[in-house]
Amino acid sequence: MRKVAILGVGHTPFTFLAEKTAVELFSEASMEAINQSNLKVSDIQAMFVGNVLGDFSEGQGMIQSYAADEIGAKNIPASRFEGACASGTMAIRDAFMWVTSGFYDIVIAGGVDTVSKMGTPLATRTFAMFTDAHYEYPSGLTFPGAFAMLAHLYSAKYSITLSRLKQQMAMVSVQSHKYGNYNHLGQLHKVITIDDVLNSGMVTSPLQLNDCCPFSDGAAAMILASEEIAKRLTDKPVYITGLGQASSGRFSAQKEYLPRLYARDVSVRQAYAMAGITPKDVDLCELHDCFSIASIIAAESLGFAEFGHGGELWEKGEADIKGRIPINMSGGLKSKGHPLGATGAAQAIDIVKQMRELVEQERQVEDVKVGLTDTLGGDGIICNLVLQRGW
Numbered sequence: 001m002r003k004v005a006i007l008g009v010g011h012t013p014f015t016f017l018a019e020k021t022a023v024e025l026f027s028e029a030s031m032e033a034i035n036q037s038n039l040k041v042s043d044i045q046a047m048f049v050g051n052v053l054g055d056f057s058e059g060q061g062m063i064q065s066y067a068a069d070e071i072g073a074k075n076i077p078a079s080r081f082e083g084a085c086a087s088g089t090m091a092i093r094d095a096f097m098w099v100t101s102g103f104y105d106i107v108i109a110g111g112v113d114t115v116s117k118m119g120t121p122l123a124t125r126t127f128a129m130f131t132d133a134h135y136e137y138p139s140g141l142t143f144p145g146a147f148a149m150l151a152h153l154y155s156a157k158y159s160i161t162l163s164r165l166k167q168q169m170a171m172v173s174v175q176s177h178k179y180g181n182y183n184h185l186g187q188l189h190k191v192i193t194i195d196d197v198l199n200s201g202m203v204t205s206p207l208q209l210n211d212c213c214p215f216s217d218g219a220a221a222m223i224l225a226s227e228e229i230a231k232r233l234t235d236k237p238v239y240i241t242g243l244g245q246a247s248s249g250r251f252s253a254q255k256e257y258l259p260r261l262y263a264r265d266v267s268v269r270q271a272y273a274m275a276g277i278t279p280k281d282v283d284l285c286e287l288h289d290c291f292s293i294a295s296i297i298a299a300e301s302l303g304f305a306e307f308g309h310g311g312e313l314w315e316k317g318e319a320d321i322k323g324r325i326p327i328n329m330s331g332g333l334k335s336k337g338h339p340l341g342a343t344g345a346a347q348a349i350d351i352v353k354q355m356r357e358l359v360e361q362e363r364q365v366e367d368v369k370v371g372l373t374d375t376l377g378g379d380g381i382i383c384n385l386v387l388q389r390g391w
Contacts, residue, residue, distance in 0.1 A: 003100075006237070007039075007234055008032070008222070011032070011218075014336055017116050021114070029110060033110075033222050034071070037234070045104040046098065047079070048107065049341070050088035050090060050111025050112075052341045056126050057117045063112070088375070090377075092345060111221075111344065127142065130379065136251065157259065175327075179329050179362070187336060188334075213332075219342050222352070235391060238388070246380075267382040270384070284327075284371045285326070290333050299313055302374060343375060348387060371387040
């Protein structure tokens with residue numbers, strides 16, 4: 001296996017109601033990544049694109065083919081990946097495999113979606129397709145409802161009062177908005193307080209509006225290349241050193257493990273083992289905070305806190321910028337935004353920028369050498385990446 005490096009990266013603003021199409025957005029992110037890498041379009045050998053809802057939001061399938069043609073990468077193989085919100089990370093993972101195997105030397109990978117164009121009713125309905133369509137959705141289950149039930153289960157399983165858990169969840173959202181406010185590529189630029197969270201509209205108990213991430217439009221892309229090529233093109237390569245991916249069935253089939261998502265335990269162990277690290281080695285994490293309770297649950301399985309104690313990371317400031325394990329300095333899905341197919345790629349890109357000290361000073365973590373991404377798709381496709389600084 002060859003070492004695989006991330007060269008240039010591209011990231012459109014995450015917005016509400018983007019004027020551009022998904023093909024245009026991904027092309028924009030791709031060209032930014034190519035130009036940063038000091039490459040020509042003709043150097044790109046393949047394209048890997050995470051896209052979830054293009055068929056519904058724009059009536060457009062096969063966007064990967066049109067995006068490749070749009071940037072002038074004529075006739076290259078272009079593949080689309082769908083794993084709900086984990087699609088972008090899955091695209092990067094597969095792109096890594098093609099490069100590390102030696103089949104390709106330079107590829108582009110990332111994702112795009114234009115979710116907010118559908119409006120809330122259709123977006124909510126299409127999101128619900130990633131629960132079980134035959135047994136869960138007909139009973140009324142949507143993802144806010146699913147994570148609300150996980151919050152209740154978490155409270156009962158670990159004997160944490162719901163009022164304290166809601167305070168912890170509010171702290172998660174407050175921190176995400178604190179740093180998302182500085183992210184010029186993010187969607188929500190608004191500082192909020194714990195009271196703002198607890199007084200926001202009820203979505204489904206105990207989740208309130210400020211516990212939930214927004215619908216978003218946007219794209220993110222990166223160039224992956226072999227170590228040999230990376231050394232010629234950049235003095236700041238970021239290597240992907242660990243990968244993990246695991247799947248699970250519908251929530252009802254996971255009842256023995258909930259609120260813990262066991263697929264995450266499997267996936268992150270794969271990534272840590274491949275990279276030869278432990279959770280203590282991670283300097284920065286971008287994790288999947290579609291809902292505030294999701295951050296607490298994820299932090300535990302990633303090894304940053306004992307089960308039942310994840311919320312204490314935010315209570316004690318350990319997840320903050322100068323804490324033991326800074327989490328979601330991008331603003332996370334909650335503030336930065338969540339354009340499904342682009343989300344996982346955007347997580348990795350923010351860590352790359354942190355390593356290269358290219359983010360806004362107010363959210364720059366000091367001396368990031370090892371980063372971890374964690375992306376959750378639907379009921380339980382988990383994909384993790386370990387990134388390590390190469391200089």
